[in-house]
Amino acid sequence: MATTESIQAAYIDYVLTEGHEPKSVYLFAKNNDMTEEEFYRFFGSFEAVEQNVWAEFARKTVTEVKSQDIWAQYSSREKALSFFYSFFELLKSSRSFAIYSYRKHARGLAAPRVLDNLKTIFESFADEILRDGLETGELTDRKFFSSRYKDALWIQFGFVLKFWVGDNSAAFEKTDEAIEKGVNVTFDLFQRSPIDNLLDYGKFLAKNGGFKEKMGF
Template sequence: MSTKLSTQNTKKMVTKESIQNAYIDYVLTEGEQPKSVYIFAKKNEMEETEFYQFFGSFDAIEQSLWTDITTKTIAEIKTQEVWGQYNSREKALSFFYSFFELLKSKRSFATYSAKKIHKGFSTPTVWQGAKSEFETFASEILKDGIESGELTDRKFFADKYKDALWVQFVFVLNFWLNDISAGFEKTDEAIEKGVNVTFDLFQRSPIDNLLEYGKFLAKNGGMKEKMGF
């Protein structure tokens, strides 16, 4: 009695993560993006339509990778038992340390992606999603800091605090990409010093006292005539 073996379709399921991983493998192996979605899809045994169900371009894949690391960092640090006890400065430090710890597993990709970015004042497309998530997070912790009195609510300037934190984030990211110290210990030092200096600027300073004194004198300028000056 003969038996007939049946064959089954062993085609892998295409997911957002499988496309991301395949893309990372391709660019790190070839040193550049695929020439077309068709070539990339064929190499990874998927249909073009399956690719477009998740991404509209290769840059969109890179943007999603940066964004996912950012959102994952925020989600993880908020589950820490001590999170509710942190002030805004400590929450910012927790984000920075945790982000770069997660990014270690994708350092080769991060280096490849960042090197393609043209230097300028505008936010690169691949970082726009990460920036949006970061600014939402930063606004949240900064608001808490202002309400608790930890940070100074300066008119016209307080709304720009999150921008200063983003600048600090980009600086540390570029520092990390060029850091060759063991365990990236120099980056940890840059985070500590950079975030602390930034938050020092957010807090009350002698300049604030001077400005308030100036406002007081301007408002009560008539007092000097009454005092005979």
């Protein structure tokens, strides 16, 4: 009997062996002892199969990092780093498929559509850890911008994924470096900066008589 897992496994084996997706659902189903109806019971297309594989990478990563005993003690920054490191560690075991799928669907600067389901999971996770950071004061709550923090984190994820696909370093150590530097820079932007202090000072002066009065002009 066909299952989500068996279809995904058969599909991955086919594309890595043949270098392209099956010519039709009919032929794929026939070669794997199932009917078209069974295939469509789980997936609407081959692209949907790939989308689910990517989504599973994200689901497994979220489950894994949240199961860590120290998870509740992590800052938002540490939770993001833990997700990134764990995700790309998990991806190593499926590197051939990940590269095949990513490159097949690549479309310039925009994230490939095959990552749509993964993005939904990632953004839900990012919303959670960023909200925690805002509540604890680790991150700065900026009007109009705080709600966009997850977008910046997604852009950073897309950058690291693209970097990893082209990384030829031993044990992908360059990717680990890219994660460390990229995530830290992103979170530095989320935290309070001299610009925030300057803006707050300007608001204070505006509410309390303005610049001219305070400076004696």
